[in-house]
Amino acid sequence: MNIILLSGGSGKRLWPLSNDVRSKQFIKFFEGEEGEAESMLQRVYRQIQKAAPNSTVTVATSKSQTSIIRSQLGEQVGISVEPCRRDTFPAIALATSYLHDVREVKEEEAVIVCPIDPYVEDSYFETLEQLGQQAAKGEANLVLMGIEPTYPSEKYGYIIPQDKGEISSVQTFKEKPDTETAKKYIARGALWNGGVFAYKLKYVLEKAHELIEFKDYADLYDKYESLDKISFDYAVAEHEPKIQVVRYRGAWKDLGTWNTLTDTMDKSAVGDALLDETCENVHVINELDIPVLCMGLKDVVVSAGPDGILVSDKAQSSFMKPYVDKLDRPIRYAEKSWGSFRILDAEENSLTIKVTLNPGEKMNYHSHERRDEVWSIISGEGKVIVDDMEQTVTAGDVITMQAGCRHTVIARTVLKILEVQLGKEISVHDKQKFEWK
Amino acid sequence: MNIILLSGGSGKRLWPLSNDVRSKQFIKFFEGEEGEAESMLQRVYRQIQKAAPNSTVTVATSKSQTSIIRSQLGEQVGISVEPCRRDTFPAIALATSYLHDVREVKEEEAVIVCPIDPYVEDSYFETLEQLGQQAAKGEANLVLMGIEPTYPSEKYGYIIPQDKGEISSVQTFKEKPDTETAKKYIARGALWNGGVFAYKLKYVLEKAHELIEFKDYADLYDKYESLDKISFDYAVAEHEPKIQVVRYRGAWKDLGTWNTLTDTMDKSAVGDALLDETCENVHVINELDIPVLCMGLKDVVVSAGPDGILVSDKAQSSFMKPYVDKLDRPIRYAEKSWGSFRILDAEENSLTIKVTLNPGEKMNYHSHERRDEVWSIISGEGKVIVDDMEQTVTAGDVITMQAGCRHTVIARTVLKILEVQLGKEISVHDKQKFEWK
Numbered sequence: 001m002n003i004i005l006l007s008g009g010s011g012k013r014l015w016p017l018s019n020d021v022r023s024k025q026f027i028k029f030f031e032g033e034e035g036e037a038e039s040m041l042q043r044v045y046r047q048i049q050k051a052a053p054n055s056t057v058t059v060a061t062s063k064s065q066t067s068i069i070r071s072q073l074g075e076q077v078g079i080s081v082e083p084c085r086r087d088t089f090p091a092i093a094l095a096t097s098y099l100h101d102v103r104e105v106k107e108e109e110a111v112i113v114c115p116i117d118p119y120v121e122d123s124y125f126e127t128l129e130q131l132g133q134q135a136a137k138g139e140a141n142l143v144l145m146g147i148e149p150t151y152p153s154e155k156y157g158y159i160i161p162q163d164k165g166e167i168s169s170v171q172t173f174k175e176k177p178d179t180e181t182a183k184k185y186i187a188r189g190a191l192w193n194g195g196v197f198a199y200k201l202k203y204v205l206e207k208a209h210e211l212i213e214f215k216d217y218a219d220l221y222d223k224y225e226s227l228d229k230i231s232f233d234y235a236v237a238e239h240e241p242k243i244q245v246v247r248y249r250g251a252w253k254d255l256g257t258w259n260t261l262t263d264t265m266d267k268s269a270v271g272d273a274l275l276d277e278t279c280e281n282v283h284v285i286n287e288l289d290i291p292v293l294c295m296g297l298k299d300v301v302v303s304a305g306p307d308g309i310l311v312s313d314k315a316q317s318s319f320m321k322p323y324v325d326k327l328d329r330p331i332r333y334a335e336k337s338w339g340s341f342r343i344l345d346a347e348e349n350s351l352t353i354k355v356t357l358n359p360g361e362k363m364n365y366h367s368h369e370r371r372d373e374v375w376s377i378i379s380g381e382g383k384v385i386v387d388d389m390e391q392t393v394t395a396g397d398v399i400t401m402q403a404g405c406r407h408t409v410i411a412r413t414v415l416k417i418l419e420v421q422l423g424k425e426i427s428v429h430d431k432q433k434f435e436w437k
Numbered sequence: 438m439n440i441i442l443l444s445g446g447s448g449k450r451l452w453p454l455s456n457d458v459r460s461k462q463f464i465k466f467f468e469g470e471e472g473e474a475e476s477m478l479q480r481v482y483r484q485i486q487k488a489a490p491n492s493t494v495t496v497a498t499s500k501s502q503t504s505i506i507r508s509q510l511g512e513q514v515g516i517s518v519e520p521c522r523r524d525t526f527p528a529i530a531l532a533t534s535y536l537h538d539v540r541e542v543k544e545e546e547a548v549i550v551c552p553i554d555p556y557v558e559d560s561y562f563e564t565l566e567q568l569g570q571q572a573a574k575g576e577a578n579l580v581l582m583g584i585e586p587t588y589p590s591e592k593y594g595y596i597i598p599q600d601k602g603e604i605s606s607v608q609t610f611k612e613k614p615d616t617e618t619a620k621k622y623i624a625r626g627a628l629w630n631g632g633v634f635a636y637k638l639k640y641v642l643e644k645a646h647e648l649i650e651f652k653d654y655a656d657l658y659d660k661y662e663s664l665d666k667i668s669f670d671y672a673v674a675e676h677e678p679k680i681q682v683v684r685y686r687g688a689w690k691d692l693g694t695w696n697t698l699t700d701t702m703d704k705s706a707v708g709d710a711l712l713d714e715t716c717e718n719v720h721v722i723n724e725l726d727i728p729v730l731c732m733g734l735k736d737v738v739v740s741a742g743p744d745g746i747l748v749s750d751k752a753q754s755s756f757m758k759p760y761v762d763k764l765d766r767p768i769r770y771a772e773k774s775w776g777s778f779r780i781l782d783a784e785e786n787s788l789t790i791k792v793t794l795n796p797g798e799k800m801n802y803h804s805h806e807r808r809d810e811v812w813s814i815i816s817g818e819g820k821v822i823v824d825d826m827e828q829t830v831t832a833g834d835v836i837t838m839q840a841g842c843r844h845t846v847i848a849r850t851v852l853k854i855l856e857v858q859l860g861k862e863i864s865v866h867d868k869q870k871f872e873w874k
Contacts, residue, residue, distance in 0.1 A: 015730070276760055278753060289783070291745045291764050293452070296753025297737070302746075308728045309741060311748050316715055316733025323713055327728050344781040345791055345855070346726075349832050350815035352789070352855055354782055374813050374835050376857040378787035395786050396859040398811050400835050418782070418789055420813040420855050422833040 001055035001132045002105055002201070003048060004080070004095045005116045006088065007041070007065055013257055015324040016308035017285065019331055024255065025116045026068050026335065029285060031266050040117050040255065042072050051125030056103065059116070060095040067336040071358065078103060083224045089235040090227045093208035094220055100205060101217035107202035110135040113232075114145075114196040119264045121250035128196070130246050134167060135198035140244040142237060143198045144170065146191025147252045152182030155254065157193040161245050164189055170243040173233075191245060194252060197237075207236050258283075258301040258310070258317040273302075281314070287333075306333035306342055338362070339411075344418075351421040357382070357411035365408040365436035371423030373407070375399040380415035384408070385436060406434055438492035438569045439542055439638070440485060441517070441532045442553045443525065444478070444502055449761040450694055453745035454722065456768055461692065462553045463505050463772065466722060468703050477554055477692065479509050488562030493540065496553070497532040504773040508795065515540060520661045526672040527664045530645035531657055537642060538654035544639035547572040550669075551582075551633040556701045558687035565633070568683050571604060572635035577681040579674060580635045581607065583628030584689045589619035592691065594630040598682050601626055607680040610670075628682060631689060634674075644673050695720075695738040695747070695754040710739075718751070724770075743770035743779055775799070776848075781855075788858040794819070794848035802845040802873035808860030810844075812836040817852035821845070822873060843871055 007025060014024045028037035032046065041059075048057055058078035059069055066079050080095035092113055099105040110132040118124075127145060134143045146159045157176055161168035173193065174185055212227060214220040237243065255261045262283035268275055271286030276295040286292045287305040294302060301317055303310040308327065312320065332343040338361035345352040357363075357380075365385065375384070377397045384393045386407045393399065393409070401407050403423065409415065444462060451461045465474035469483065478496075485494055495515035496506055503516050517532035529550055536542040547569040555561075564582060571580045583596045594613055598605035610630065611622055619627075649664060651657040674680065692698045699720035705712055708723030713732040723729045724742040731739060738754055740747040745764065749757065769780040775798035782789040794800075794817075802822065812821070814834045821830045823844045830836065830846070838844050840860065846852065 016727075274760055274764060276753070276756070278750075286746075288746075290453075290743065290769065291766060292748065293745060293757070293760055293764065294748050295757060295760065296750030297748060300734070300748070302748050304746060306727065308730060309723075309725075309739075309746060311729065311731050311734060311737070311739050313715075313733030316713070319713070320730070320732060323711055323730055323732065327711060327730065329728060332727065344789065345815075347815050347853065350813070350855070352781065352791075352815075354789075372833060372835070374811065376787070376811050376859060378782075378784050378789075378857070378859065396809060398809070398837050398857075398859070400837075416784065418787070418857050420815070420835075420857075422813060422815065422835075 001052050001129060002099055002103075002109060002111045003052075003055050003057050003128070004092065004099075004111060004113045005041075005044065005057060005059045006091065006113065006195075007059050007061035007069070007116045012321050012324040013318075014261065014303075015320060015327075016305045016310055017287065017303055019307055022068070022334065023065065024261075026065075026072060027285075029261060029265060029270055037270065039072055040119070041069065044116060044120075045073055045077065047120070047122060047125055048128075051122060052129055056099075056105070058095055058099060058103070060091045067338065071335055071339070081221075083221065085229075086224060086227045087229040088232040089211075089230045090224065092204060092232050093212065094217070094224065096201060096204045097208065097214075097217040097220050100201060105201055107200070107205065108136070109201050110198050111201050111204070112196070112198040115194070117255055118194060119251070119253040119255050123250045124248060124252065127246060127248040127250075128198075131196070131198040134244060134246060135200055138200065140169070140242040141199060141203050141240055142243045144243060144245045145194055145196035145248050146245040147194050148247060148249045149182075149186050149190070149192050152179050152186055153192065154179055154182060158182070158185045158190040159193045159245050160185065160188055160190050167244055167246050170245050173238070191247065192252070194248075204236070211235060258303065258312065258320075259314040262301050262314065271304075307331060339414075349422065349424055349426070351426050353419045353421070354378075355417045355419055357409065357415040357417070359411055359413055362410040363408045364431075365406055365434045367404055367406045367432050367434070368421075368423075368430045369403060369432070370430050371421050371426050372403055373401045373422070374420045375401070375409070376418040376420075378416045378418050380411060380413045382409055382411045382413070382415045385410075408436060438489050438566060439536055439540075439546060439548045440489075440492050440494050440565070441529065441536075441548060441550045442478075442481065442494060442496045443528065443550065443632075444496050444498035444506070444553045449758050450755075451698065451740075452757060452761040452764075453742045453747055454724065454740055456744055459505070459771060460502065461698075463502075463509060464722075466698060466702060466707060474707065476509055477556070478506065481553060481557075482510055482514070484557070484559060484562055485565075488559060489566055493536075493542075495532055495536060495540070497528050504775065508772055508776075518658075520658065522666075523661060523664045524666040525669040526667045527649075527661065529641060529669050530649065531654070531661065533638060533641045534645065534651075534654040534657050537638060542638055544637070544642065545573070546638050547635050548638050548641070549633070549635040552631070554692055555631060556688070556690040556692050560687045561685060561689065564683060564685040564687075565635075568633070568635040571681060571683060572637055575637065577606070577679040578636060578640050578677055579680045581680060581682045582631055582633035582685050583682040584631050585684060585686045586619075586623050586627070586629050589616050589623055590629065591616055591619060595619070595622045595627040596630045596682050597622065597625055597627050604681055604683050607682050610675070628684065629689070631685075641673070648672060695740065695749065695757075696751040699738050699751065708741075720751075744768060776851075786859065786861055786863070788863050790856045790858070791815075792854045792856055794846065794852040794854070796848055796850055799847040800845045801868075802843055802871045804841055804843045804869050804871070805858075805860075805867045806840060806869070807867050808858050808863050809840055810838045810859070811857045812838070812846070813855040813857075815853045815855050817848060817850045819846055819848045819850070819852045822847075845873060 025040040030038040032038035080098040158174040269284040273284040273292040280298045284302045339356040462477040467475040469475035517535040595611040597608045706721040710721035710729040717735045721739045776793040
């Protein structure tokens with residue numbers, strides 16, 4: 001089975017834990033099978049590996065997310081990198097072309113596309129497999145998943161099937177309705193359209209060639225920026241007469257707000273937190289290294305991270321975006337492919353950062369014009385290169401670097417460094433990169 | 438006018454901003470006259486200086502508080518240091534003896550004792566002055582302030598005056614009653630006993646010599662630890678027939694809990710915070726350098742500091758002590774006479790601390806057996822001494838110190854240092870002090 005996971009952009013609806021460089025799918029809200037913290041991405045990937053161990057998974061995503069995906073899933077997963085955002089049709093065309101040309105998936109094989117962020121039961125992945133099998137049969141060009149509605153939601157599009165069978169032809173699609181209209185659709189047997197569908201690889205490849213002039217994956221990648229923004233529904237699905245739908249009856253939740261997200265949490269708190277007995281329906285997600293104490297609260301979410309602290313009535317949290325826009329502070333924490341960084345202290349002429357490098361990872365060989373730096377190795381082992389001189393380092397070592405000197409560090413184990421930047425006009429733009437051997 | 442301010446012990450009822458080394462009177466909740474943040478201590482001191490510019494103020498306090506009092510009030514204020522806590526009678530006897538022997542206050546002069554933490558109007562200080570004048574007259578040996586009750590409180594003791602005059606003899610004292618009894622007291626014209634009273638210096642000095650065998654202040658200080666714990670009421674007031682009471686009609690609030698404290702705040706937020714329009718009766722005190730966003734809350738206090746984050750229903754916050762006891766984390770922030778420190782990061786074999794030294798202040802000359810240290814000067818100017826070698830330092834300088842090496846730093850201006858401690862078993866007890874010249 002070939003699965004393409006669409007990894008959406010960043011957003012502020014889960015501030016302070018999501019920000020411009022950190023999307024909700026990477027935040028570790030959940031508990032994995034061994035009790036470890038787990039992100040949506042890790043959760044869905046673990047569920048796929050369990051339900052369909054032989055499937056290949058490709059994440060279609062923007063450049064800015066590749067590092068954190070590698071960091072959370074490792075090297076096995078395929079990544080189809082979109083050079084820029086161009087809506088779902090170009091993204092799916094690019095990922096399909098990547099599967100064909102890079103992964104050498106055959107044209108007759110089924111490909112299944114699904115978003116990365118719904119919260120689902122394991123049976124969802126059985127339905128995914130069914131979708132793939134149905135697409136491979138070739139009765140229809142597109143096979144959609146239809147989610148049995150639990151309430152007349154205004155948030156989803158609807159699929160009206162021909163009949164009530166497990167697998168049915170699609171009669172028609174409906175845009176997001178109001179509640180009353182949604183009730184009528186449901187009375188007619190309508191299903192939610194969760195944006196999950198399967199096709200034979202060659203079907204989308206042909207559609208792509210029909211709509212875009214390109215030779216192969218590399219060529220499509222190169223001209224990606226020139227493509228029009230167009231959704232897959234608009235470009236393909238709406239014009240396709242041969243579409244089937246497969247029913248899914250399990251839980252399916254969109255975890256887009258703190259309200260819906262905390263509903264799915266296994267425990268009332270993630271991180272260091274204490275709730276008194278009078279708290280009702282209170283959830284805490286605390287990424288800071290200081291404790292959160294909650295007393296006498298009801299229907300409240302508390303979320304604390306390096307970028308800020310949210311304390312909100314759960315329903316009210318859906319309206320947070322304009323307030324978060326108002327805050328607009330510099331980002332203090334980011335996870336990257338090579339590890340992570342966290343700003344511990346910022347003064348006018350200094351910046352103190354804790355840097356964690358994953359094993360084997362290194363910084364670019366670089367220098368700064370207007371600042372000195374001090375590295376204190378606080379744990380792990382690695383190699384530091386300063387002005388072409390190599391030196392192995394371990395916990396307790398201190399390296400001082402004057403402005404202008406070239407430097408890098410290569411981690412042998414997980415390597416934690418306390419970096420103090422000292423100088424006037426400290427800026428991320430003050431960085432000159434060099435080749436190292 | 439000689440005023441003794443009794444500065445009480447530390448407590449956890451205003452966690453996370455009060456802790457074992459930081460009492461509520463030092464936290465900057467208020468706004469001073471120029472809009473700057475102001476603590477209870479600073480507020481009461483400013484009010485005294487305004488109402489009675491010629492008064493001498495002495496703070497009676499434990500050793501652990503002297504540094505922060507100096508830091509907040511400067512050098513003008515007198516401090517009577519209790520070597521250990523021994524309840525109010527020994528504390529007042531010691532402070533009175535200090536006024537007599539160290540400050541050379543005459544025996545006929547009036548001394549006024551009041552707690553440091555009530556929130557009062559400026560007219561309170563006029564009543565204080567009246568208390569002092571009345572005590573100086575010598576009609577009574579003790580002159581108390583009687584606060585006109587605003588409700589039948591169970592939290593205070595009551596004073597029953599002989600009559601309804603501005604100044605009256607005291608008929609009797611009553612212990613903290615239940616609400617019904619309090620109502621009866623109030624019907625009889627009872628006043629709250631706020632622990633504010635005045636006397637001629639020689640009166641308490643004589644009582645002290647009656648009850649404790651000591652020569653002078655220095656002698657009393659030396660034997661302080663051997664004294665019994667006894668309250669001033671029990672040792673003196675209950676046996677004194679000649680007591681008068683002066684009425685105070687203004688606001689008088691005990692700021693012992695978040696609930697009462699936030700009631701007196703001028704603004705809904707201190708520090709970096711944003712409240713949406715749907716918040717009602719919400720107060721935020723944020724000492725962290727990241728923003729707090731509150732949405733849709735009612736009757737909630739949010740308090741964030743280096744030791745933790747409290748989110749509580751205001752009424753419920755009165756019951757926080759057992760929960761704070763449960764948390765029991767190491768202290769991460771403290772203000773001292775020489776400046777302040779804040780722990781930025783703690784790992785198994787490292788500790789990163791931001792140290793701020795006030796101008797002219799210095800550390801002890803010291804060494805550590807089991808850790809190296811790195812100082813990065815992030816702002817200010819000073820002098821560093823390492824193994825008897827002096828060196829002036831300024832922003833951008835980096836000093837590395839191996840275990841065993843003796844070191845200190847002397848601040849010329851406010852000096853901020855980023856200290857990274859590196860070693861196994863890092864402990865505050867690993868410190869050897871030496872003389873420097």
